[in-house]
Amino acid sequence: MLGAQDGELTDDGTVVPTSGGRGLVPNHNPRFYVDDDALVQGVRLHCNVAYDHLNGTITPAE
Numbered sequence: 001m002l003g004a005q006d007g008e009l010t011d012d013g014t015v016v017p018t019s020g021g022r023g024l025v026p027n028h029n030p031r032f033y034v035d036d037d038a039l040v041q042g043v044r045l046h047c048n049v050a051y052d053h054l055n056g057t058i059t060p061a062e
Helices: 038-054
Strands: 007-009 015-017
Touching: none
Parallel strands: none
Antiparallel strands: 007 015
């Protein structure tokens, strides 16, 4: 959902729409959008996870 929804997490982990945002809409919906600027953060996140995994810093749960 990174960059694809205007939502926030509550204390119990529930996703709620951000006040004043575009809402929570599924893909294949005419109002669905993606914030292209968030793609950079997503790529960095996935690269860091892969790098840490390959270096043994993180391991998958068993």
